[in-house]
Amino acid sequence: MTEHVQVEKNKNGILTITLARPDKKNALTDAMYGKLADTIHSAESDPSTRVLLIRGEGDMFTAGNDVGEFAAVASGKSEGSRNVGRFIQSLARCSRPLIAAVQGRAVGVGTTMLLHCDLVVLADDTLLSTPFVSLALVPEAASSLLMPARIGYARAYEMFALGETVSAKAALAWGLANRVVPLDKLDAEALALAQRLARQPAGALTATKKLMRNGEALVAQMLAEGEQFAQRLRTAEAREAFTAFAERRPPDFTKVS
Numbered sequence: 308m309t310e311h312v313q314v315e316k317n318k319n320g321i322l323t324i325t326l327a328r329p330d331k332k333n334a335l336t337d338a339m340y341g342k343l344a345d346t347i348h349s350a351e352s353d354p355s356t357r358v359l360l361i362r363g364e365g366d367m368f369t370a371g372n373d374v375g376e377f378a379a380v381a382s383g384k385s386e387g388s389r390n391v392g393r394f395i396q397s398l399a400r401c402s403r404p405l406i407a408a409v410q411g412r413a414v415g416v417g418t419t420m421l422l423h424c425d426l427v428v429l430a431d432d433t434l435l436s437t438p439f440v441s442l443a444l445v446p447e448a449a450s451s452l453l454m455p456a457r458i459g460y461a462r463a464y465e466m467f468a469l470g471e472t473v474s475a476k477a478a479l480a481w482g483l484a485n486r487v488v489p490l491d492k493l494d495a496e497a498l499a500l501a502q503r504l505a506r507q508p509a510g511a512l513t514a515t516k517k518l519m520r521n522g523e524a525l526v527a528q529m530l531a532e533g534e535q536f537a538q539r540l541r542t543a544e545a546r547e548a549f550t551a552f553a554e555r556r557p558p559d560f561t562k563v564s
Contacts, residue, residue, distance in 0.1 A: 311336070311342075312343055313327045313364075316356065319505045320355050320357035320505050321498070321501045321505055322359050323362065324343065324346055324359060324360065324362070325363070326339070326361075326362070326363040327364045329363075329365025329366070331373070332369070333365065334369065334372065334374070335373060335391075335416065337376060340390035340394040341394075343394045344393035344394040344396075347359065347397040348393075351400075351401065354509075358404045358406065358501045359401065360408065360497055360501045361407045361424070362407070362408040362409075362497065363408075365411075366411045368409040368411055368413040369412075369413060370417070371414035371417050372415055374549065374552060395423075395447065395448040398423035399522045399526050400526065401522075402516060402517065403512075404425045404512055405423060405424040405426075406424060406426045406427075407420070407426075407427045407428065408428050408430075408493050409430065409484075410429075410430035410433060410490055411430070411433065411434070412433075412434050413435050413436070414436050415436075415437060415438065415439065416448060418435040418436060418450075419447060419448035419449075419454075420448060421435075421483065422449070426485050426486075426497075427483065427485055428485060428493060428496050428497045429484045430487075430490040431476075431490065433474070433478070433487075434472045434473070434474060434475075435466075435472065435478055435483065436466070436471070436472045436473070437466050437467055438470035439470075440468050440469075442545065442552075444536055444540060444545065446532060447532050447533065448532075449526075449529045449532065452528045457482055475487045485500075486500075543563045547559065547563050
């Protein structure tokens, strides 16, 4: 539902995008991805929007993709999300400064989207995780390129292959975040950074970001990942992963051919 993504712009040109499905840990549905993509795309053509700030309502930034939608694809009951690709490509192509304010858990795309944010503020209770392989899938959002470049191959492989959780303290040390603050200071710190960016010359910020990030190269990586992701989602391994999740048991991949 699109009401699960709330959008508000203040007089300083700061567009705040809130994931607002706290009863489901802000798990992202196809409709939510669509609203996110449309919002970021529209901001590109709105000169009054100077900074985008992404945050989550409740005790968790996001649990990642709605597992029920994944399971429906794995079981052949659905063709899959149409909008997730639009969303992650909008992140790659976004010329405006992107800030994320993250608390609790950030799972899957909740972590990989941070690689596209220019400033990341974590609450001290934050845990990042990318359990794609554990779900018989592959990384997305160009994270197979960006994560090793950011934190090194060894750390990135451990995060992907073993689904290892990364604390806020480690994320800061590894360069995945700019700030770690107490939970009750999170929104204020992120907003203060957004206000500072909003006062900077917008053209210079855009030119600097374009020099630092090749959006089209990232989109090309996303398309390659997406092809593998779609194939993996329809495998016997994926069916076992999501069946086990629904049955609240450990998956057994040793018997899957």
